[in-house]
Amino acid sequence: MAWEFECVAGPFNGPTGGLVWDGKTIVFAAVLESRLLRYDPGGGGVEEIRRFTNRINGLALTPDGRFYGCQEGSRRIIEMNADGSAAPLGATLDGQRINFPSDLTVDRTSRIWFTDPYHHLPSHGPQIFPNLPHASVLRLSRHHVTHDWIIERLTFDTAAPRCLALSADERTLYVGEGDALSEARELRAYPVDATGRLGSPRLLHSFGRDHRGTQRGAEGLCLDADGNIIVCAGSDQAGPGSLIYIVSPAGRILETQAFPDNCPMRCTFGGKGLDELYVTSGTGHLWRARQTGRVGLSAGKPAA
């Protein structure tokens, strides 16, 4: 059954990016406006909740209310506190500055898994630190003695990791790998072993090319309660168009839904029954599909 998408916010200048459902409202990023906004489906309104975010994109909200953002313009992840302040987390890997954290997820032990691709826009101010020689999935955790943030490298086979999601049992990490300049644009499933390291990935889906060019790969992922992967991919420029894919853990495409806007960016389930899908877009809108027939894997804070 075709979903009916409705535009609930926008347009904003530049793409809209990361978004989270907090139990009652959607918080989403107007990335290039350096703002976070809240859409309240109850009151229907959109309000600004944070300014001067310096291009925050990916967002994550934990069940205990911790709220993190990927600050692309400052090459780091920050924790945004309820009092309005923001604390930068560690941002070096073996002494070298990380690239441009883009998407993140937090596991049960509070470790923060994130994609760290390059970016065509520079960070704010003078360019002091070169990029890492690799663009990988990285993970922040607290040092067991000092409690300082430390970063580990998890993937050694990525060139442009864009987005990620952990399965409910945290034994599989799904990664959208590859951008427009990449040889391959793939949806991968990495097994996570007992020590937290990644094994060799299973290729779930490969995005192709046609006479118009390469097909845009996955930019955003979320999971439903059955473990299926909801994927934002494609564009109006090439391939089968701007699509939301529903992919089984085995890699079977269960359905695709035509997205009415160009370049779906990130997605998350929301609504009272977690059965509505919210999607941000390359043209700076926030969209909602109401009756998806699916229920999201609950990750955010319960209704406050």
Next chain:
Amino acid sequence: MQVEFLAPGMRDVADPDPPLIEIVRGLIFGEGPVWDRNQKWLYFVDIIGDKVLKWIPGIGVETVLAPSGHLNGMTLDHQGRLIIAGWSSRNVWRLEEDGSLVSLASHYEGKKISSPNDIVVKSDGTIYWTEMQNGLLIPGMEGNDCQRYLDWQGVFRMTADGALTPMVTDFAGSNGLAFSPDEKRMYVNDTPRAHIRVFDMRSDGSFGEGRLFYTLQGDEPGHADGMKVDAQGNVYCTGPVGVHVIAPDGTLLGRMHVPGVCTNMAWGDDDWRTLYVTTRNCVFRTRLKIPGIPVGAV
């Protein structure tokens, strides 16, 4: 040091080939130079290296404070105490004789200030600093709280009673600031707009109307960052290729070539005719012909 002589007045400023001596190297982001005439040493900072340092002639570099909270511009008050623009630490600090740091300002109307960039003390003790967002945003300059609260960038004034007043609030990125020798004018530069504005000072210490004073010339690496004035009123501003020297009427007299990207400068030595220049990675010294405006205890 290579010097471009672009107007006759530059002959009064510099010899054709002044010495340029690298006295410090290995910094990640040098800034904040100020000469302490009583101690006869140069204070400076490494913002990203997170240190306040001093260079003592004949001895070398010693650490004053580390970690420092990614401090930035520094000057001396008339008791000879270091007054520091706290940058990522979001305070204005004073270094006391016993080595303790005292916060002079951290909030305005209940909100944390942004990142104080550079700082000057007027002869009557009033402190002025540039208020900028970059100390919250630049990678490697991380404090405890990187959220910006004030919706403007410009210049703050702090009077003896501790009260803060915004002097000007329409900057894209206020950075270097300096008084004319008679303190009747204040120069403030704007890094993104690559220009300097000049403000006539009112008798109550507030800013009058501003006007464009100078637009940076040249497309080599370098930005409007640190700025100082000599005893005859010429303005020295970092910019493309090194240091630009501008006459009080806004005419570019010349450009002094300094390797790397200049960040700030300070007059020093007993005759105030040595110019110390910080770059991202080094500190240089050169000798010029017109003394700078003395700083600190007289």
